[in-house]
Amino acid sequence: MRPQDIFPETNNLWIFGYGSLVWKPDFKFKKREIGYIQGYKRRFWHGDTFHRGDKDMPGRVVTLVEDHEACTWGVAYEVTDSQIEQSLKYLNERESVLGGYVTKVVEFTPREQSQNTLLALVYIATSDNPRYLGPASPKEIAAQIAICRGRTGHNIEYLLRLVEFMRMYCPEVEDDHLFSIEAAAVVLIPY
Numbered sequence: 001m002r003p004q005d006i007f008p009e010t011n012n013l014w015i016f017g018y019g020s021l022v023w024k025p026d027f028k029f030k031k032r033e034i035g036y037i038q039g040y041k042r043r044f045w046h047g048d049t050f051h052r053g054d055k056d057m058p059g060r061v062v063t064l065v066e067d068h069e070a071c072t073w074g075v076a077y078e079v080t081d082s083q084i085e086q087s088l089k090y091l092n093e094r095e096s097v098l099g100g101y102v103t104k105v106v107e108f109t110p111r112e113q114s115q116n117t118l119l120a121l122v123y124i125a126t127s128d129n130p131r132y133l134g135p136a137s138p139k140e141i142a143a144q145i146a147i148c149r150g151r152t153g154h155n156i157e158y159l160l161r162l163v164e165f166m167r168m169y170c171p172e173v174e175d176d177h178l179f180s181i182e183a184a185a186v187v188l189i190p191y
Contacts (some may be wrong), residue, residue: 013084016108018042018074019062020158021055022165027087029077034169035110041070043159044141044181046125047133051152053125059148059155060133060141073170076108076120095123100131142184159185
């Protein structure tokens with residue numbers, strides 16, 4: 001289903017990012033909000049053969065896995081008017097064509113208590129995707145991340161920028177999966 005089918009005749013659209021979109025949206029937007037979505041957990045279970053890895057050594061990037069007890073923090077971007085078509089065209093290439101992600105609509109809760117929840121578009125790589133790598137231990141994931149590189153850069157940069165975002169903007173959130181991979185990866189990085 002296309003985003004235009006979900007949000008017909010709208011002059012604004014919210015897009016939720018929980019991976020590289022939190023620090024590198026690369027599309028124009030009107031504003032951004034830090035917040036979370038319920039019912040999903042972030043996991044380094046998707047293989048990337050373009051941005052952070054290649055066909056021989058896919059990098060590990062995040063996707064969302066359904067979990068009714070979980071919530072995932074990230075950034076929602078509001079795009080308006082002509083930004084909608086431009087951002088969706090760009091994200092379709094970046095996330096769907098190159099990344100294998102599908103779109104879903106989720107309820108986003110802004111950190112600011114005075115704001116209402118809103119519907120946002122999110123990109124998720126599902127387990128039926130051929131690039132889906134699935135679960136592994138933090139040490140195994142970290143070892144793969146430490147050696148992979150793609151056209152956008154080292155896979156370790158992706159991990160560390162996501163950790164940096166969480167510590168800077170969501171310091172009260174304990175993301176055990178993310179931080180255990182970080183702990184396992186930092187001992188593998190040569191200084």
